[in-house]
Amino acid sequence: MNHQTKYLGIMKADKKVAIIGSGVxxxxxxxxxxxxxxxxxxxxYEQAPVxxxxxxxxxxTDVDNYGLPVHSSMYKSLRTNLPKEAMSFPDFPHGEGEVSxxxxxxxxxxxxxxxxxxxxxxxxxxxxHVKQIKPIENERxxxxxxxxxxxxxxxxxxxxxxxxxxxxxxxxxxxxxxxDKFQGLQRHSHHYREPLPxxxxxxxxxxxxxxxxxxxxxxxxxxxKVYLSHHTDYAGNLHFPENVELKPDVSSxxxxxxIFNDATEGDxxxxxxxxxxxxxxxxxxxxCGIVVVDNFAKPLYKHMINIEHPTMSIIGIxxxxxxxxxxxxxxxxxxxxxxxxxxxxxxxxxxxxxxxxISKKLNEGCxxxxxxxxxxSMQTYYNxxxxxxxxxxxxxxxxxxxxxxxxxxxxDFMTFRNNCYRIVDNENFNVIDMRELQKTFVCKCGNGxxxxxGINA
Numbered sequence: 001m002n003h004q005t006k007y008l009g010i011m012k013a014d015k016k017v018a019i020i021g022s023g024v025x026x027x028x029x030x031x032x033x034x035x036x037x038x039x040x041x042x043x044x045y046e047q048a049p050v051x052x053x054x055x056x057x058x059x060x061t062d063v064d065n066y067g068l069p070v071h072s073s074m075y076k077s078l079r080t081n082l083p084k085e086a087m088s089f090p091d092f093p094h095g096e097g098e099v100s101x102x103x104x105x106x107x108x109x110x111x112x113x114x115x116x117x118x119x120x121x122x123x124x125x126x127x128x129h130v131k132q133i134k135p136i137e138n139e140r141x142x143x144x145x146x147x148x149x150x151x152x153x154x155x156x157x158x159x160x161x162x163x164x165x166x167x168x169x170x171x172x173x174x175x176x177x178x179x180d181k182f183q184g185l186q187r188h189s190h191h192y193r194e195p196l197p198x199x200x201x202x203x204x205x206x207x208x209x210x211x212x213x214x215x216x217x218x219x220x221x222x223x224x225k226v227y228l229s230h231h232t233d234y235a236g237n238l239h240f241p242e243n244v245e246l247k248p249d250v251s252s253x254x255x256x257x258x259i260f261n262d263a264t265e266g267d268x269x270x271x272x273x274x275x276x277x278x279x280x281x282x283x284x285x286x287x288c289g290i291v292v293v294d295n296f297a298k299p300l301y302k303h304m305i306n307i308e309h310p311t312m313s314i315i316g317i318x319x320x321x322x323x324x325x326x327x328x329x330x331x332x333x334x335x336x337x338x339x340x341x342x343x344x345x346x347x348x349x350x351x352x353x354x355x356x357x358i359s360k361k362l363n364e365g366c367x368x369x370x371x372x373x374x375x376x377s378m379q380t381y382y383n384x385x386x387x388x389x390x391x392x393x394x395x396x397x398x399x400x401x402x403x404x405x406x407x408x409x410x411x412d413f414m415t416f417r418n419n420c421y422r423i424v425d426n427e428n429f430n431v432i433d434m435r436e437l438q439k440t441f442v443c444k445c446g447n448g449x450x451x452x453x454g455i456n457a
Contacts, residue, residue, distance in 0.1 A: 015040045015159040015338050018143055020130050020283075022046040022120075023053020025316040025327040026164035027111060028089060030120045032331045033162075039339035040160070044124040045145055047071065051115055051124065054168050055108045061191040066148045068129060071169045073190040073277075077218060078104045081210045081409055082322075083421040085429070086402045089114065089324050090392070098434070101417040133161060134285040139311045160311040160338045162331070163281065167317065170280040172295070173273055174206065178253035188273045189215060195222045201269040203227070204258050206250060208235045212274030213413050219272070220244050227258065227266050234410040279317070288312065295369035298358075301350040302385065303372055304330050310337065310344055321378040322402050325394045329382060333389040342388060376403075401429055 033042035083100035132144040171188035199222040208230035220241040248261040289308030299307040306312040313334040336342040386393035408416040418434040
């Protein structure tokens, strides 16, 4: 879509923006870039044949049909660990439904509905792999793209680029003595799809984040025994099945056993690493100036804008916050820097601000990799972007709902997805247990309707 924008009586051609990826952040970027008054136009490059990013399920786990790494980490039974009421774009709420915790295909359908509503699919070049991005003169960009279907490579130039590829696709593995000696299967949660291959086995799960907890429960339904290795303060309070044994961190591995830090051992057949992901941008040339140290990408202003080349942004990096609202406000902010409506500080001031933030967080005991886990400080971050961009801020209702739901994961992991969130007004919400709804359900239409099951939205 081509636009022209009028500033102070002068007609100016819109800036041309490349968007890499069509998951949550890429679709949001496309929506705002293609708005009639945005001042920019865009093209979206998507490696897959469909939209959805990490929400697209694939039986493939290592490489796709073109030999490229599979992006999605989706497994068959996945349901969200946050309610849909906190997982929507500000201007596009989910449809009505009893269930708050959606299956993966429910989120994917929502993204397709969003793309259809705002006519985004026509902006997307599917099965186009971005091979290289490098800066050229006047803070513009040269992007090398491979049309996978036709095996054709082209080079395009853009005024700005928005990297929207998420950060849950490149597995991170811990360093464990003896790891290379272990004779059983070792897989990362990125490669997990279903529990059947683990039937009757003794399985070691390393990591007790949401994925580690989910897979521990699912594997316990078919495995002989599951060891969950963790160093959290909450796993011990959760009620796992009887064949799950909680253990401390792994000290080492042998051909067939695991040795834990408390000197206990266990015979194992398989290892499942639920140890997170690393930020990876293999298509960026060295000249782009982005480096990743201990999973912290820098130098980025406001956790998104490349300070070395500020016409590049990486959308969606901050964690522990409502991602749909994050990418919405980040996208609005960045577009206004591209059009000149927001004037960024000088480079040295942006670097000073970044270094001051890093120093402060490290002095507080934060690890470098966790500097973008905003959590309770998210509201300050959102306020800053909203005020500078002159756009509506995220509501306090979403913040409260997010933290309420997040805390319930670790308080009552086995049953938290039974909770149904109901928004009362702009400041309040109710939480109802789906099991109570089932007990009190009464068909009012006379057609013998059944109570909600807690699975389908």
